[in-house]
Each structure stands twice: as structure tokens, then as C-alpha cells.
Amino acid sequence: MVLAEQLIEDTPNHSLTLFDRGFYSLGLLYKWQSEGEERHGMIPARKGLQFDILESYSRVDKRVRLRATPQARKKFPELPDEIEPR
Numbered sequence: 040m041v042l043a044e045q046l047i048e049d050t051p052n053h054s055l056t057l058f059d060r061g062f063y064s065l066g067l068l069y070k071w072q073s074e075g076e077e078r079h080g081m082i083p084a085r086k087g088l089q090f091d092i093l094e095s096y097s098r099v100d101k102r103v104r105l106r107a108t109p110q111a112r113k114k115f116p117e118l119p120d121e122i123e124p125r
Contacts, residue, residue: 040064052076060085065107066115069122093123101125 043062050056052075058068060083071080084090090103102125107118 040067043067044070047071047074050075050078052078055079055081058082064111065105065122066111066118068124069118070115072124073117096125 040062043058044067047070050071054077056071056079058080063082063085068080068082072078088105090105092101092103094102096102102123104121104123106121112118112120
């Protein structure tokens with residue numbers, strides 16, 4: 040996670056970055072998307088993930104609401120209580 044976080048500065052705007060399952064972190068995803076223009080990150084949902092579906096585009100493509108855990112907020116203080124990734 041620490042090494043992935045170091046790549047944020049070098050990531051181009053208007054890009055999509057695909058993360059492996061081992062990089063599941065709401066804080067990292069939020070930071071990746073918020074520190075640039077039109078930067079998107081995609082992470083496979085982990086088993087047992089709790090989320091609310093806000094909009095459905097297909098069987099596997101959805102915009103969801105995720106709630107940050109206290110542990111994630113401690114590590115990433117700028118992380119809001121909820122994020123809405125697709």
C-alpha cells in the first residue's frame with residue numbers, strides 16, 4: 040500500500056488504474072481519485088463487502104456507497120465517512 044501510494048503523483052490525469060485484490064483500501068482509492076483530474080481506480084470487491092447500490096449500469100457495473108471504517112479514517116484522515124465509487 041505504501042508503494043502504491045507513492046505512485047499517485049506520477050499517475051496521469053484522465054486515466055484508469057486497475058488494482059489487484061491485495062490493494063483494497065478505501066483511503067488509497069479515494070486519494071487516487073481525488074488528487075488529480077478525472078483519475079479513476081478500479082478494485083475488485085472483496086468478499087462480504089457491505090455497500091448500498093445507488094445506480095446500476097449492468098449486471099456487474101454499479102455505482103455504490105461505501106462507508107469508511109474507523110481504521111481507514113485513522114490512516115487516511117482526509118477520507119470522508121462515505122464514498123461513492125463505481
